Amino acid sequence: MTRKDYLLNQKQKGRHLFGVFPAQYPKELLWAMDIVPAEIWDPPLEITAANAHLQPYICSVVKLGLELVLEGKCDMLDGFLFPHTCDSIQNIASVIRDCLSENKPCYFFYHPKNPHGKAARDYYVLELKNLTLSLEKQLGPLNPDALKQRIQQGHKISGLFGEFYDLRAKGKLDVGNREFYEQLRRGEYLFPDDLIPELEGFLARNKGKEKKGLTPVILSGVLPNPPEILTLLDDLGVSVAHDDLLIGSRRLLVPPSNLKDPFKQLAESYFSMPPCSTKGAPIVERREYLLHLIKATGAKGVIFNVVKFCEPEWFDVPNLTDELKKRGTSTLVLDTELNQGLSGQMKTRVEAFVEMIS
């Protein structure tokens, strides 16, 4: 079933469909309110209408999201959620709500950018409660038991993703890079009741014997687009043994919390996730995270696949590459536009990099 068919089917079941812009948001809360969050990262569109609203120097994640709205492909949605991820997403939220004749409810979720103070943690809890109150006005009251149940499902999903990554790191998951990320990314729109059995089935089918002879690398950046890069790595005998992707480990590996209060549970899990540029994580934390992944997987190199004009990522790249090189890990930095395929130049650079590390 395609993503669109799935979402329409969910709508027919009486669930609410929300378009969610990148990147971090409390999925469990939305699920508890019977909302199916359909994340908007890189819809397969050509950017045309959005160019009348956005300058050429705005990243293609934001442009594609706006294009989706302008082409009327969000008509089936019941609302939008805009997490506060970066300046461009912050402003596009306001463009969609304040400047276009888009009359769908728009919700916002602010992440504290000063992650180490107690004030930030308390604020995050209040922000969760505030989002709940806002959603309740449209959708009716939140059932506390439903929230607890969805949080449990969230833990289950994180555990399954954790198992995916562990097996992959050990070479015991019998799928290629492309297939792995295609499965991972189905979590961007599947409701947990469907996602959990699908992930379990995937694991059961693909848990295999240790695969030898592949060159392990770590993939960093926002998302694995163009997807052709994954196919190329498959063809070159390279396995993405782990990742530091915004759509990947930085938000899927959510440590469970044992706190009783479900809002505090969500907050504690959020602040325990791997470091992320969009959350103001210090460079040291990202460096240590990458070094840990390299050590755990025996990765021979790190590929930074960075979306053009993505400021949070591009600021971190020089120091991260520098630190990795100092420690003997090879790095490759790619400046990519989404959905533009793999250029000859990029292919050559990847091939040369693989040749060097193999």
Next chain:
Amino acid sequence: MSLAQKARYNFMKDLGAPALLWLQEAQRKKRSRKPNPYLGPPLKCAGRLREIMTRHYYLSRFTKGAKPVAWVTSGAPVELLRVFDFYTIYPENHGALCGAQKKGPEICSEAEKKGYHPDLCSYARIDLGHAFSGKTPAGRLPRPDLLFCANNICQTVLYWYKELSYYWDIPLIIFDTPYNFQDIRKKDIEYMVRQFEEMIPELERISGRKYSHDRFRKIISIARESASTWGRVLATMKHRPAPMSIFDAFVHLAPIVSLRGLPVALDYYRILLDELEERIAKGIGAVTNERKRLMWDNIAVWFNLRDWSSLFAERGFNFVAATYTNAWAETIHYLDERFPFESMARAYSLVILNNNLSNRLKLMEQMIRDYEIDGLVILSLRSCKPYSVGQYDIRRLLGDRLGIRSVVIESDMTDFRTYSEEQTRTRLEAFFEALEV
């Protein structure tokens, strides 16, 4: 802090700086420029402004061991740092200085050599380039003891200051201002107040000085008064002819950005206001034949201020309002010494770039009416996403609602490698023609 270093700082403050200023002024008089017939007489205050800013940068070289130094973002609530006697340097102001002296590309390229992408904010690249190479037209900047960053102007400053903190291994204090998607809420204010409370012990530790609430209240009062006087300075441009232009305001903005909360800024704006009122009384305009009144949206293009000032003035067009210069007058009146923390949270989180576009539209509509604006020049700035994302829609909506004519031009504020003079001139010529219809 050592006694010898304090004595050296005081010696330079009392004798070194005045001697330098005397020397610079004598040299400047020798190189005086031919007057531009399209522009009114220059503001007499400009000399005093040069003195203040030169002295500020000059003295900063002697702060080591005498005063704690903080590098601060332009929208940060610096009033709190003043309590601890931090000597503050504004990398954005330094970036503007580098831009005005056409040093942008050279210093940016020092950051690019280290891997920083040319698409990143040029203020950040200048600052990092300066940190890596020491290059600056200001002589030398002191290495900071603290980085103080507020994300009310952009998230970019977070990424940028994080880099500096890592490079120098010095503390970074972040003041996080939740973006106003809708309205500011009680919990937002409380969150910001708690951050102030959390940062005070850290500021005490770094500066070696104790927090004083009385001193803080006095500083808040001076800052509010300075911003309010700056607001009155800008409001003089409601007169026809306007006694100054936005190109002047871009330059005279420096004290409210860099010296906010200090008596020197307040004193300066009082002198400037007196001079402008005198010019109004005498009918002296910034442009000799002011025919059309324009509004500017975004930061200044620092490397081109003089050329553009002439380009518009020779047609009788004067910029009398700008969203950018207004930013330091718009919300600081919220400051209230009776509730210093709460009012500071409100004043700093409600600034134009931390507010939704609906608010920006309302503000621009009001300014267009108040200043009797005939046309709008929108600068699309690749360095500044929060200013630029949404500008096309703002332009369209202002045109629909008020029938205002406008033009969008593309540039950067300091890195002129991305600027096309020919393309900009073509767009502006078309705009000039439309304004004359």
